[in-house]
Amino acid sequence: MKQTFTTSDGIRLAYYIDDYTDPWKPAPTLLMLHSAMSSSKRFYSMVPGLAKHYRVIRLDSRGHGESEVPASDVPHDKWRLNKDVLELLDALGLQSTHILAGSAGGYTAQLLAIHHPGRVRSLVLLSATPGFRGDQGKSWLRESKTRGMRAVFGETIDERIPVAEADPRLIEWVLGEICKNDLAWLERFIGHWTDTWFMDDVSQIQCPTLIVEPGAHPIGTGAAFAEMEQRIPEAERIVYENGRHNVFDYLPERCVADALAFLKKHFPEERT
Amino acid sequence: MTHASHWTASDGTRLFYRYDDFTDPWKEAPLVVLVHPGLGSSQRLFGWVSHLARTYRVVRPDIRGHGKSEPGPESGLTHERLALDLIELFDHFGATRAHVMGSSAGGMIAGRAALRHPQRFRSLAMYAATAGIPPSRPAKGNWLERVGRDGVRKFLEETARDRIGDASPEHVRWYIESAEGVTPQFLARFVPLMASDDFTERLRELDMPIMLGVPDPDPMVDRSEYARMREYVRQLTYVEFSGASHSMTAEIPDACARAYSEFLAKVEAQ
Numbered sequence: 001m002k003q004t005f006t007t008s009d010g011i012r013l014a015y016y017i018d019d020y021t022d023p024w025k026p027a028p029t030l031l032m033l034h035s036a037m038s039s040s041k042r043f044y045s046m047v048p049g050l051a052k053h054y055r056v057i058r059l060d061s062r063g064h065g066e067s068e069v070p071a072s073d074v075p076h077d078k079w080r081l082n083k084d085v086l087e088l089l090d091a092l093g094l095q096s097t098h099i100l101a102g103s104a105g106g107y108t109a110q111l112l113a114i115h116h117p118g119r120v121r122s123l124v125l126l127s128a129t130p131g132f133r134g135d136q137g138k139s140w141l142r143e144s145k146t147r148g149m150r151a152v153f154g155e156t157i158d159e160r161i162p163v164a165e166a167d168p169r170l171i172e173w174v175l176g177e178i179c180k181n182d183l184a185w186l187e188r189f190i191g192h193w194t195d196t197w198f199m200d201d202v203s204q205i206q207c208p209t210l211i212v213e214p215g216a217h218p219i220g221t222g223a224a225f226a227e228m229e230q231r232i233p234e235a236e237r238i239v240y241e242n243g244r245h246n247v248f249d250y251l252p253e254r255c256v257a258d259a260l261a262f263l264k265k266h267f268p269e270e271r272t
Numbered sequence: 273m274t275h276a277s278h279w280t281a282s283d284g285t286r287l288f289y290r291y292d293d294f295t296d297p298w299k300e301a302p303l304v305v306l307v308h309p310g311l312g313s314s315q316r317l318f319g320w321v322s323h324l325a326r327t328y329r330v331v332r333p334d335i336r337g338h339g340k341s342e343p344g345p346e347s348g349l350t351h352e353r354l355a356l357d358l359i360e361l362f363d364h365f366g367a368t369r370a371h372v373m374g375s376s377a378g379g380m381i382a383g384r385a386a387l388r389h390p391q392r393f394r395s396l397a398m399y400a401a402t403a404g405i406p407p408s409r410p411a412k413g414n415w416l417e418r419v420g421r422d423g424v425r426k427f428l429e430e431t432a433r434d435r436i437g438d439a440s441p442e443h444v445r446w447y448i449e450s451a452e453g454v455t456p457q458f459l460a461r462f463v464p465l466m467a468s469d470d471f472t473e474r475l476r477e478l479d480m481p482i483m484l485g486v487p488d489p490d491p492m493v494d495r496s497e498y499a500r501m502r503e504y505v506r507q508l509t510y511v512e513f514s515g516a517s518h519s520m521t522a523e524i525p526d527a528c529a530r531a532y533s534e535f536l537a538k539v540e541a542q
Contacts, residue, residue, distance in 0.1 A: 001275050018274060020322040023315075024442035044273070045326065048294045052322035169298040 002066055005091045007084055009074060014066035015088060016040050016058045018051040028121075028270045029097040030054035030263075033085070033105030035127075035248070036137075036190050037153075037178045039065025045252035046100075053260060054098065059088055061105065063185035076188050078196060081108045082115065089119060098267075100124040100259055102248040103219075104193055107131055111198065113205045122266060123209040124259045126248050129224040131196035136219060138194050141187050149179045159218035160246040174249050199224065203231040208266040210236055212258065214243035236262070278340070279364055281357055283348055288340035289333040289361065290314045292325040302394065302540065303367040304328040305358065307378030309400075309519060310462060311424060313339030315450040317375070319525025323533055328371070333361055335378065337458035338451075349461045351469060355385035359392055371539070373397040373483075373532055375521040377466050380404065384471060386478055395539045396478065397532055399485035399521050402497045404470030405463075409493075416463055420456045434491040437517035447522055472497075475504040481542075483509040483535045485528060487516035509535050 004014050021027035030050055032043050040058035050056050060067040062084055070076060085108060089097060098121045101109040106128020113120040143152045154175055157163060161171050209232050213225035229237040238258055240247055247255055263270070276290040295301035304324055306317045314332035324330050336357060337343035344353070358381070362370045371394045374382030379401020386393045419427045428435070428448045436447050475482070482505045486498045502510060511531045513520055521528050 020318060022443070023318070024446040044294050045296070048322040048326045170296070173298050
């Protein structure tokens with residue numbers, strides 16, 4: 001069920017809680033942060049598997065899904081995205097949480113673990129490097145402005161979901177969801193991430209971290225995943241051979257199984 | 273997507289359900305209705321949801337007089353009315369047919385509804401549910417008398433072991449609290465209704481896949497009652513859960529839901 005709260009800069013954000021853990025026992029919390037051009041909704045296929053063991057919270061990032069799109073004069077940067085998450089945790093009375101995040105959601109997740117280590121118990125990073133340096137994101141936006149999002153993301157969808165393997169109806173649905181986004185907001189949101197790279201800081205991540213690397217490296221910097229594993233003290237990395245970027249959309253069962261195995265290994269006391 | 277909501281049955285009674293749906297948005301996923309036991313509520317079956325909701329649209333109604341559902345008019349509690357509560361719920365979700373699982377009294381309601389509206393049922397599953405209650409059973413435990421005298425809570429506390437076995441104290445407390453909304457006044461109507469009209473032999477009229485999930489041994493039900501049902505079911509899937517107690521759908525939901533998932537997959541593949 002959708003719930004909302006208002007951030008300290010006045011933006012109404014939507015979030016969802018799904019919880020199928022035993023109600024008579026305390027349950028650990030898992031926060032899901034979605035990628036750019038996405039929403040909580042896109043995590044639907046991962047929820048039942050996770051919510052059996054964790055109280056699952058999904059936040060619609062500002063400007064995405066059911067959350068308000070900030071006006072153009074509202075300042076925006078990565079620190080504001082960090083605050084959105086911290087303010088949600090505060091509103092829910094949560095000192096700390098596990099985080100499972102896809103792509104840009106994983107940029108915020110890493111920055112939270114670096115700068116607010118007490119609030120993050122672990123990270124599961126699906127196709128998330130330390131930022132999105134380079135021209136790729138900027139070119140999507142540039143092209144979308146002239147030719148439309150549908151054309152641009154339709155042509156490049158195989159970078160996100162393997163066209164030869166995946167259900168065409170999934171692809172169609174994901175494309176439809178991508179195109180619901182506000183292009184002016186994406187220019188600010190993605191634009192900021194394309195100017196961000198914090199590889200030098202990831203060594204400060206103290207919590208157990210699972211890096212899921214899409215093996216085909218269609219988006220971003222492929223070599224970054226191995227470097228993250230080197231630098232993050234408690235990191236482990238799984239490569240999905242020939243995997244495309246949006247593993248969270250097209251390999252949900254595999255992502256859930258790997259996340260649960262990782263969490264169980266590092267947090268045996270949270271046996272659920 | 274999940275939500276919980278009231279809706280209005282055709283006799284004007286406000287009923288309540290919980291809905292959980294994580295199926296692929298481009299698919300028309302089958303509807304599965306999970307009906308809780310008497311002296312319970314939809315909360316009792318929460319443990320089933322994560323096993324089913326990725327593949328099916330899962331609805332858990334509160335039976336009238338239970339949970340957040342109103343009891344309805346005093347004279348209106350009949351087998352037909354309880355059947356319509358289910359069928360109208362299918363309509364509410366735009367489903368011509370549905371799979372229905374009922375636990376204990378919920379299974380009796382589902383079975384009687386299937387006999388009245390067989391064309392609306394894709395399949396029927398009855399867990400720890402007999403096809404009626406022999407008059408001796410509630411009399412044996414003085415159910416109504418005790419509930420009337422002591423209240424629902426005390427009655428459940430005193431019979432918890434037969435119902436939910438060796439569950440932890442916290443689990444038992446939750447079990448009792450999830451009987452919210454049930455009153456002795458309503459049970460005085462509901463229990464005799466459940467005990468009337470044994471439909472064991474009529475099960476043979478049902479030409480649909482039927483699953484019987486049976487706790488072995490059930491401290492509250494004589495084995496012969498389940499054994500008799502087996503004789504009359506034509507398309508039978510029979511699963512025994514050894515060591516389970518009568519309220520097994522709340523005691524061991526994972527094992528129950530896994531067996532039900534397998535049954536549903538088999539039915540859907542036909």
